[in-house]
Amino acid sequence: MRVLRRFLVRLLNFATRQSADQRIREEMAEHVALQTEENLRAGMSPAEARRQAALKFGAADAIREQHHAEHSIPLIENLLFDLRYAVRMLLRSPGFSFIVIATMALGIGATTAIYSVIDATLLHPLPYPHPSELVRIEANLPGVGAHDVGFSIPELRDLRNSGIFQYVSFCFFGTDTLTGSGQPTRIAGGTVTPSYFAVLGVDAQLGRTFDPHDASPGSNGEVVISDGLWKRAFGADPHILSKSIRIDNDLFHVVGVMPASFRDQGQTSEQVSTELWAADGFSDRAPPMRGSRLVYETIARLQPGLSPEAAQGHLDALVASLKKQYPADYPPQAEWTFHLTPLAETLVGNVRQSLILLFGAVGLVLLISCVNVANLLLARASARGREMAMRQALGAARMRLIRQLFTESLLLFVLGGITGFAVLFCGRKFLLQFVPESLPHLNDISISWGVLAFAIVVSVAAGTIFGLAPAWLTSRLNLTATLRQEGRGSSGSRRRSRLRHVLVIGELALSLMLMVAAGLLLRSFWDLFRVQLGFNPTRVMAIETSLPNPNDPSTDIYRTATQESVFLREALRRIRTLPGVEEAAVSDRTAIPLGHSQNDRRIIPLLREGPEAQSSQPPLIDTSIVSPEYFHLLGMTLLRGRLFVDQDLEATPLVAVINQAAARMYWPGKDGKGEDPVGKRVRLLGRLGRARPEWTTIVGVIADARTESLADAGTPQIYLDIYQRPAKFLAFYLRGQVDPATISAQVRTQVQAVDAELPVFHAETLNDVLSSSLSVRRFSMEMVALFAATALLLAALGIYGTISYLVNEQTREIAIRLALGAQRSNILKMVLRQGLSLAGAGAAAGLVGALIVSRLMAGLLYGVSPTDLTTFAGVTIVLAAVALAASTIPALRAMRLDPITTLHSE
Amino acid sequence: MKEKPDVLQGTLALMVLKTLDALGPQHGYGIARRIEQISGDVLAVNQGTLYPLLLKLEHEGSIVSQWGASENNRRARFYRLTAAGRKQLQTETRDWEQTAAIIARFFEVKAEDLA
Secondary structure, eight states, X not given: OHHHHHHHXXXXXXXXXXXXXXXXXXXXXXXXXXHHHHHHHTTOOHHHHHHHHHHHHXXXXXXXXHHHHHHSOXXXXXXXXXXXXXXXXXXXXXHHHHXXXXXXXXXXXXXXXXXXXXXXXXXSOOOSSSGGGEEEEEEEBGGGTBOOOOEEHHHHHHHHHTSSEEEEEEEEEEEEEEESSSSOEEEEEEEEOTTHHHHHTOOOSEEOOOOTTOOOSSEEEEEEEOHHHHHHHHTTOTTXXXXXXXXXXXXXXXXXXXXXXXXXXXXXXXXXXXOEEEEEOOTTSSOSOTXXXXXXXXEEEEOTTOOHHHHHHHHHHXXXXXXXXXXXXXXXXXXXXXXXXXXXXXXXXXXXXXXXXHHHHHHHHHXXXXXXXXXXXXXXXXXXXXHHHHHHHTTOOHHHHHHHHHHHHHHHHHHHHHHHHHHHHHTHHHHHXXXXXXXXXXXXXOOOHHHHHHHHXXXXXXXXXXXXXXXXXXXXXXXXXXXXXXXXXXXXGHHHHHXXXXXXXXXXXXXXXXXXXXXXXXXXXXXXXXXXXXXXXXXXXXXXXXXXXXXXXXXXXXXXXXXXXXXXXXXXXXXXXXXXXXXXXXXXXXXXXXXXXXXXXXXXXXXXXXXXXXXXXXXXXXXXXXXXXXXXXXXXXXXXXXXXXXTOXXXXXXXXXXXXXXXXXXXXXXXXXXXXXXXXXXXXXXXXXXXXXXXEEEEEEEOOOOSSBTTBSOOOEEEEETTTSOOSEEEEEEEESOOHHHHHHHHHHHHHHHOTTOOEEEEEEHHHHHHHXXXXXXXXXXXXXXXXXXXXXXXXHHHHHHHHHHHHHTHHHHHHHHHTTOOHHHHHHHHHHHHHHHHHHHHHHHHHHHHHHHHHTGGGOOSSOTTOHHHHHHHHHHHHHHHHXXXXXXXXXXXXXXXXHHHHHO | OOHXXXXXXXXXXXXXXXXXXXXXXXXXXXHHHHHHHHHTTTTTSOGGGHHHHHHHHHHHTSEEEEEEEOTTSOEEEXXXXXXXXXXXXXXXXXXXXXXXXXXXXXXXXOXXXXX
């Protein structure tokens, strides 16, 4: 308390220092004057009277100063002095200040920019209360290699009653068609169990969310809509809660409107911007048996205070007891387990690695900027050697000098940070354009207070680390030597020049690491870009539509494949008549090559005829439903058997086409050479528009195509005929010379001529789909390449500065050599050798670092080994060339030195 | 040399308070003169140290000050004891008297008294 009080008084004094000091001064003068008067009255001469008064009073200035030191805060006062001096120094060499501030602005601005992306995606992915309680639950069957197989209704009940969770919810996201007024609109909609909003912990702004204890087996007819949809489609109608809306031909009652700030959880930006949620109990979607699993995303909120690890332990116990209770449903060889993941981790999974790589890369750029600035500070230190020596000679303490130099460099770093932040803040709109749209939480990226705090902390930390060492070395000098040496460069700078060399070598090493990373990413990207697709995307356009999916099957006019085929054939016939269209086909939307995210795949258990027909744990396979024209339109090659033909109808035996990967994996033959799968029969379990899974005959095998992922050619696929198995979410394909701007409207006219209730949306050329599937890769590659280029530039500046400095220091020596008859080419060689030896040391250190970095980023590479010799060699050559070029300029200057003038001027 | 100001600081504050208590509002010179008259040479030199002390006492709330006119019509700052200052004076007087009494008894004691 006392200390605090004294400090406060001191602080107050500091603020009112001027007046207190003034007052003491006045009073003291007054005192002396009174004493003098009295001495005069006592008969002294005026001079003597003054002298005696002053003697009696004592050393007024010393008393004042002592009082001042006792009652104020000299640290802050000195800091203000230092700051004032630092600003003056900064203004006195504007060129130097500009370069330092610009370099730091670049480093800190870029780091802060990437941090703001990371802040929105990795650090705060869940804008809900107590986000750490949110988890995603998966059921896995590692014994049969099946992942995320979903939950059956009894299992869901077990989870809810386990006491581990507050709420558990199923959810799935797709598109719904909102009809009623004007154009049928397709909106991103979710179907969720009524506990969904209770899991997220968010309430409605108008009305209510669903009752989490609602036990309706299927849809209860309630929907909640987003603020955006409310404003857009219903004009922010305050009476919306009393109205019904029609979605996929079903009537729904709007019970609530979510707040404007609410965003759904999800991995894709489409999912995050879901606008409508329909409540559904899900329990009518599968028989209440343990084996009938529903593959939906399952999220839950843990009981308060329960860590995910502890919850996983409870889940394991639950699994063990269920296995004991129902041994027939959970055969031991399937190794049924539950796996719990914090929701925040699942949302950013696939970009996490890219973002961390970017952050690492930008961190290296920042480091190089700092090193560069430290180098510049050291260079200036030699110029200020005399000033420092003079100050020390006049009695300045070393600590005091360090403090002042440190204040100067800290000021430069912080100004750089502020500039970088300001540029970032002003340019944020412009910069956001470069972020790929597929990045989750793109809309949450903002320059917030947290980001500002980050920028400040980084600036101060960088300033402290990289400002202190130069300050230390600058203030450390041999007084007499420096003072005697009249501007000839100081001999006490050996330690400094050694440090400068180390810094330049470090800079070169770091930029080599970045360039290797960029080179490897570039090669991966290039390989992916030029990969043999196995299908031909040129001049192909995909346009989506979706058929109504009413809850009551008897109201569905597209219930059977025959009913749907009438619509499909007519729509295709009409689309083919459009100008420029050469071919048309249709499929379900999961068959759009590369056009969907990983969790949008239709993965279905595949049961082969034969001994394993009764297996309860069949392997899973990617399934697409396509029309016969699909393969020809996309240029996929038939290897064996036949494709679908017009004679394959609902009434005829079911047929399927598989790709080579599926043939290899599921019909490997006894000797592993492969047996002919054509003619083999399989059963596909799951909801494919048929109540009972029937035998499906494989009629053909096509070559593998990279329709699932560019990086992976061998995903097993099975294709089914759309005229035998109806699908709700459709994509039409058009090949030909069409105008992308108008084709969407033309197709819409034709489709709606058949059924006016259908939405037509999302027209995209397959080439666009292809390039957007590469967008995150391209983004990280471009950014790393940009950072690498920046790093190279900074390193070139660094080596240029160092060699120039060396040449300056050796001017005299070079002049003497020249005067004694040295060849000018020898001088050139001498200087270049110095540059190259720095580059060589830097490259050696950098190669070691690059090996470590490339191994860490192996997961992001495609088709190129992390130790790719070409990349490493190429990058090293580039670095050497740049270093050579940067040292050539000062080397030429040294070569052209005129010995007479130089030696005279010394 | 170093110890003298310390002792002085403690006793000087008490002297200032007592002076103000006895004489009422005074300016710095008046206080200095009064202390000089009574204590002889304690303040013979370094009268200046009085002023930081006055400032400190004012910060502590024992005294308050304001500008006024001195006897011969010069501008001077007058100091006055506050209630808190009076209380402090009482406490310190008592403390001082106790200390003095104890020390005095020690000085009175002779060897034979302890035998």
